[in-house]
Amino acid sequence: MKIKLTLFSFFLFISSLIAQDKNGNITGKIVDSQSKEGIGFSTVLVKDNGKIVASVATKEDGSFTFSNLINKVLLLEVNFIGYKKYSQEIDLSNTNSSNVGTISIDRDSKEIEGVTVVKERSTIEQKADRKVVNVGKDLIASGTTASEIFNNIPTVSIDPQTKELSLRGNSNVRVLIDGKPTNIDATQLLQQIPSASIKQVELITNPSAKYNPEGNSGIINIILHKNTKGGFNGSITSGVTFGVTPKTNQSLNLNYKVGKVNFYTNYGFNHGKNRNFGFVDSERVGYENFQDFRFSNINTSHLLKVGADYYINDNNTLSFFTNWNFFDGKGKSRTISDYLTLSDAIQDNWNNSGNTTQTYDLAFKHNFQKKGETIDFQINHSKTNNEDLSNFLNNGNYSLNDINGKSTYSQFNIDYVNPISESVKLELGYETRLQAGKNTFNDFQPSETTVNKFDFNRNIHALYANYSKSFGKFSAQVGARAEVYNLYAHPRKESTDTSLNSDVSITDEIFTVYPSAYLSYKPNDNNTFNVNYTRRVDRPSNGQINPIREWRTVNMESRGNPALNPQFTNSFELNYTRITKIGSITSAVFYRFIQDEISRVTFTDPNDTNFYIMSFANFKDNQSMGAEINANLKLTKWWSTNASADIYFKTVRGTVSNLDTGLMENAEVDVTTFNTRLNNTFTATKNLKFNLFGMYRGRDLSLQFARKAMYKMDLGANYSVLQGKGTISARLNDVFNMMHFAFEGNIPYRSAGEFHWESRTFYLGFNYNFGGGKNRELQRKQRDKQETQGGGGMF
Incomplete structure (x- = not known):
């Protein structure tokens, strides 16, 4: 008993000595030496003979506190990205507490340049479920709008005539802006977004169950710049493109961070005149003709984004932003049809179109006490107004077409993430999407007035x-998304000739489950394999189901089909990423099985055998496959390159006219398409870099014609000025003026043609970054890496 009592007294004595030797406290505050604003989430370390004995991240106002430190001379060290390292000795040997007061740290101009200045060269990152293209100055200088630079991004293509977007050779792709849907048609949207406003482009070819399953080929998410640095700062970009006529683009990014609130705005402006021309030579027996086309358009667009983030505390953030898009287009065209045996025809068209879209987004995020456990609430609402007024003069006969369209889109999301353990994570969520639209088409003719109306609701x-779950070198994810889809469509036709009036309604309700599965194997740091499967759907778009005319020429018009059914796709994909000393190489193969495929159809107008109608229809099951490879390499200190190549195999189905029988027949054709791109950056000096870009888009087939191969080469240069804050960019696009659309075909009759646009252009632009301060996103990343505070030990 005495021995136990003696041992107990001894340990109690030792514990009291340790406690007395570990009661030191240090408090203070870290501020910017210029603005005197507190630097939140900076790293403060306490070292003893070079060994870290404690570490904390400063609070929002820059303050920090250490407790239970050894009573001796210690070293206090402050680190934060964009600032010079600070250190000082603190003597706690004769005192239990030390208030170091306010510590001012200086900015590091070299590090700040790395944070604030847009990268010279675009880079591509391969992640588990997506490719991320970080847009650099070389891409910005390659075009004034998103539509122009997308042809320089691997696996993405823009049709030069229709501006239709496709991913991996498939046009059924869903476009998001900052992860949010938009009412604007992708074709028009990409022509409105200034290239300088784009920060990243995410290519999500096989999205998980968390994402909307729409889009056969996947999702393209365009991330706009959102400035998050402290204080007042921003950037401005101004450029002019010289072609047949000059075009201008301007972009302004502003940010003001004060206290717990971050305000930001982004404005983009595009204005210019475009001239295009082309011809089609048709050899239809009895209707042989040569059509000559001339187009001239003046387009003006504005894109405005305004938002604010309110950091209530470390665990709660409230965000709001609004996007406004304004587009105004004025154009004129002339089509001359020179017939061999019939009377010639001339059609003149004057067109005035406008589009306005407003988007409002409110989001709240809460971080639970457990690291990584979060819940997000989001409400998004947008409304769009479209108008297209066209005046036609066809061989002296005048007509006027007026198309008006209004639509609204509302979305509500709840997303919950719970890291059950270090190796297991659970994600749950709910989403509601409500879409409604009203479209009216008025056809004013000298003898008759026709009004077509189309209303729809889609919920x-x-x-x-x-x-x-992660297990060893493997990681896996399984998921499922259950959706209830309701559609109500109501097309109506009203005419002064009452015999032409019609009124029908279309309803549909579908319940579907969309599974997804991912498996990743990483044998070492240099090699990663991914295999995944998803089920997706392509619900007919507003344009595909809208029976109101989309466009019209002398002998053809395009309209939608309200009776279309959704098409479903089962998609399989295998990816491999290899990290080398000079960069990364990623490759992928994919296979898609498509049910009830939606495809184009062309048929003869029952009221005019010399006039054709282009629309959409569901066909039998189909399949496609392909492979792609991308290399992002730094070959030497002065030469870096991004090279990509892809090949696609698919079957195209549709209907064509049999001129012998006068009936429509189903047809199909097997297609193989090959594309490649090569983007080089050469560093001449610290401030001067040159770009060399080349692309080849292989021959492609449709039911009616074969599109010939297309290729071009661009030359560019970037020069940094004003200590790296400014950049002058110059680029000559399509040096040899070889980029044009050419085709030839035999169905339903022999035809050939070409269309040309202002492909060879010269771009001159200037970008300037101003202001300074700490970057909030970097703060959060650094804060997340902090270890919890620990006390010093005896050793």
Whole structure:
């Protein structure tokens, strides 16, 4: 008993000595030496003979506190990205507490340049479920709008005539802006977004169950710049493109961070005149003709984004932003049809079109006490107004077409993430999407007035769950998304000739489950394999189901089909990423099985055998496959390159006219398409860099014609000025003026043609970054890496 009592007294004595030797406290505050604003989430370390004994991240106002430190001379060290390292000795040997007061740290101009200045060269990152293209100055200088630079991004293509977007050779792709849907048609949207406003482009070819399953080929998410640095700062970009006529683009990014609130705005402006021309030579027996086309358009667009983030505390953030898009287009065209045996025809068209879209987004995020456990609430609402007024003069006969369209889109999301353990994570969510639209088409003719109306409502309610787990060198994720889809469509036709009036309604309700599965194997740091599967859907777009005319020429018009059904796709994909000393190489193969495929159809107008109508229809099941490879390499200190190549195999189905029988027949054709791109950056000096870009788009087939191969080469240069804050960019696009659309075909009759646009252009632009301060996103990343505070030990 005495021995136990003696041992107990001894340990109690030792503990009291340790406690007395570990009661030191240090408090203080870290501020910017210029603005005197507190630097939140900076790293403060306490070292003893070079060994870290404690570390904390400063609070929002820059303050920090250490407790239970050894009573001796210690070293206090402050680190934060964009600032010079600070250190000082603190003597706690004769005192239990030390208030170091306010510590001012200086900015590091070299590090700040790395944070604030747009990268010279675009880079591509291969992640588990997506490719991320970081847009650099070389891409910005390659075009004034998103539509122009997208042809320089691997696996993405823009049709030069229709401006239709496709991913991996498939046009059924969903476009998001900052992860949010938009009412604007992708074709028009990409022509409105200034290239300088784009920060990243995410290519999500096989999205998980968390994402909307729409889009056969996947999702393209365009991330706009959102300035998050402290204080007042921003950037401005101004450029002019010289072609047949000059065009201008301007972009302004502003940010003001004060206290817990971050305000930001982004404005983009594009204005210019475009001239295009082309011809089609048709050899239809009895209707042989040569059509000559001339187009001239003046387009003006504005894109405005305004938002604010309110950091309530470390665990709660409230965000709001609004996007406004304004587009105004004025154009004129002339089509001359020179017939061999019939009377010639001349059609003149004057067109005035406008589009306005408003988007409002409110989001709240809460971080639970457990690291990584979060819940997000989001409400998004947008409304769009379209108008297209066209005047036609056809061989002296005048007509006027007026198309008006209004639509609204509302979305509500709840997303919950729970890291059950270090190796297991659960994601749950709910989403509601409500879409409504009204379209009116008035056809004013000298003898008759026809009014076509089309109203529709589309509502979707969804639940999803994802479960992911890591085990050794493997990681896996399985998920499912259940959706209820409701459609109501109401096309009506009213005419002064009452015998032409019609009124029908179309309703549909579909319940579907969309599974997804991912498996990743990483044998070492240099090699990663991914295999995944998803089920997706392509619900007919507004344009595909809208029976109101989209466009019209002398002998053809395009309209939608309200009776279209959704098409479903089962998609399989295998990816491999290899990290080398000089960069990364990624490759992928994919296979898609498509049910009830939606495809184009062309048929003869029952009221005019010399006039054709282009629309859409569902066909039988189809399949496609392909492979792609991308290399992002730094070959030497002065030469870096991004090279990509892809090949696609698919079957195209549709209907064509049999001129012998006068009937429509189903047809199909097997297609193989090859594309390649090569983007080089050469560093001449610290401030001067040159760019060399080349692309080849292989021959492609459709039911009616074969599109010939297209290729071009661009030359560019970037020169940094004003200590790296400014950049002058110059680029000559399509040096040899070889980029044009050419085709030839035999169905339903022999035809050939070409279309040309202002492909060879010269771009001159200037970008300037101003202001300074700390970057909030970097703060959060650094804060997340902080270890919890620990006390010093005896050793």
